[in-house]
Amino acid sequence: MKKQVSQTISACSFNINQISRFLPRPTKERVVNAIITSRLDYCNALLCGTSAINIARLHRIQNTAARLIMRSPRSDSVTPLLREVHWLPIVCRVDFKLALFIYKAMRNDAPVYLCELVCPYQPTRTPRSANNNMLEVKRTRTTAEDCSFAVAAASLWNNLLMVIKTCGNLTSFKRLLKTHFFRIAY
Known part of the structure; x- marks a missing residue:
């Protein structure tokens, strides 16, 4: 599954930080859902039983997306952000x-x-x-x-x-x- 996870991560990589400050939160949520969340959810049932390293790599992408939506610095805890945008962790x-x-x-x-x-x-x-x-x-x-x-x-x-x-x-x-x-x- 390492190759599948790597392809998912590369598909989710984008540089929206430059324009995100000009977008309102609902628009950012739509963009992130279209680009990131949809790719994280695509065929994710295949990830059942995969290694913790693969799950952690995908979880980092999800954390980055939550920080992007909430305009939060990297030093802040991501758990409250995930709770606020109402996203389940990758394993869930x-x-x-x-x-x-x-x-x-x-x-x-x-x-x-x-x-x-x-x-x-x-x-x-x-x-x-x-x-x-x-x-x-x-x-x-x-x-x-x-x-x-x-x-x-x-x-x-x-x-x-x-x-x-x-x-x-x-x-x-x-x-x-x-x-x-x-x-x-x-």
Whole structure:
């Protein structure tokens, strides 16, 4: 994934600092969303299980974008800025995308190849957790297998709150999921 991350970073590199002081904040937010955020979110589900170095490199780009929008110096902490622009950290963005794929796959709104990877948990006997909307997590032997969609997404789904998993429509699911990850991150 190192090459993918490097390409994403190079695509996000731009020099908007020179004109940013002339732009109002809403315009800067639109430009940053068009140039940076869209590229950080593109295929970011593939980053599940990638190294901490790759995540840190992408997080630096996100921090720079937040500082640009808020006109904050580099010496200031970026956490309050990310909270103010309401952005999730990169790891939470990846988890958000995985959970979204699982939600769609469980409702047959995803491509068939993703729906086939989602296996509802069916215990041999009926415990109290039988109706918890759980997914079967396949046993793995390597860390590379742990990063596969079937394993990583199922583990993530099983750790979500029941209120989020049983949400009726996609819009409210996204809202609850983002709120959940936002509380975890900040």
